[in-house]
Amino acid sequence: MVYLVVLGFYIAFVIWASLKSLKQAESMSDFTTGGHRMGLMLGIGTTTATWVSVASVMGVPGYLYSNGVSAIIGWVAGWFLATALFPIVAYKIRRPKTPARTFPEYIHLRFEPFRRISHLRTIVGAVMFIGYFLFVHLQVVGFGIVFSTITNIQYEYAIFAFLIFLLFTSIGGFWSVAATDTLNTTLIVIGVILGGASVLAATGGLGNIIDTMSSTTSPTNIGGDAIPEGSMISPVGTFGLGALFAIFMSNAVGSIVSPHWVTRMLAPKNIKVAILQIMGSLLVLTAIFIPLIIMGLGAKTLMPSLPADRTTDYIIPLIVQEYSPPLFGALTLVALCAAAVSSANSMLLHCATSIYYDVYLNIFSEKKITEKKFNMNLRIGMFVIAVIAVVSAITPPWFLAMGFTYVYGGFGAVFFAVVILGLYWKRMNRAAAYVSMLVGLFAYIAAQFASATNPFLIALGASLVGVFMVVFFTPKPPVEAYEPYFKADVSQSTQETFYHIQKNETDQSVVSDEEKLARKDA
């Protein structure tokens, strides 16, 4: 009963916060990046909430439970390294006076500034759509596990409740996502600290947890194979050095250039706020991960093996229900829901924006729609995608944390060169951008199918080789393409090029309501 009451309060608050923030989303830029005016505190809240997903709060403790401390290196340290490196993206991408509003728009501005229809932008939008659809799908799976645990509704039906959260937290666009994210961050911090304290108390302290990890051979699932003694305390665990390094690199390098993180760096008021936002988030995330690590490792002491029909993603909901006082348990499980909601709404926004704004409106740029209509179409798109993601989650194919690693690896292979080289190397040009993305994408898919140990590094290597083979044999990029990322004051022609892409050409399909009335009068 306590669980349901706490969940009820959470739902009510999310709906209230979402409806309140609806008023703030007026323009298209507001809807996608918050109008580039986000402050520090809201920035820390929304960055942390987006960062902490079901992969963090359920997937990672699941791997800690089954593989021990090696999961700290593979996932926790990998993602923290990526976070540590986000400021190098913010330092450059937020420099232009009128920054890009979406990640594909940055690609258009940087590599095809004189093209009305950017095919590169279309490819990026399509890759993003697939990646973010998979991310939303994974959040639905995580939410379904927690929601079914709280309500005792069967998982297959529980996942449909996620639609309510997704719709309310996404309808106002970026501001709606940011407002509910700050609440979600607070809940996540409180929930995991209470959960961690409960597990610590139930196990009898850190000494007992370490003793169990050193000596246990209990299989992960009842009836499964025994794990090697000492493997849970080993830094490489049962993964092996090669596989663990591959996971670490995918999570670290792949995350830096993931479009949703690049977009996050565009939202703050200026570069300083973007950098401070990441530094603040690092500290909040540390406070979240200490209890999560205690919960994941401590679970092995409390529940040596999981029931045969449960994956490791279920470990936190199971031990919290069993070993926490009802109010603590309820707050911890609501924190897990908050983690799923806060990541899914942001990723749903990216998924819909990429397919509608960057693919559809880029191809059919002659279409004329008002900003109001644009926002409405985006909301409809989000609803349709959310429904498909929920239906696809009825039979989940992957473990949560590993699913994230696959997608981050793909993003890293495809986008590393266009983001990092694009921002820091003037010579990076259009041809190299095409080659790096296409070679990276196909090499990653091929390496995955060939079951290579490190598909991400193979694909990244192939992509970079492609760049260096092409870039010196093709024309230098025009100054208008790179100038805003290297100079504070840009030339008149660069200003005009930015203006044409953002206001007159590609974006001429999205006109303000006042503009439309003026045209009608004329």
Added chain:
Amino acid sequence: MVIALMTWFVTIIFGLLLGTYLCFRLEKHGVKRWGATGKLFHYNPKGEE
């Protein structure tokens, strides 16, 4: 276990140091639009140019 935890803590420290260095570079550029205020960790809440 110590190695795993140390790897994690090193990434946190690295992140804080890198952020500080970039704030320092930003102040050195002195471009107000980018967020330079004259103080390393100070930002203008109004975001004025």
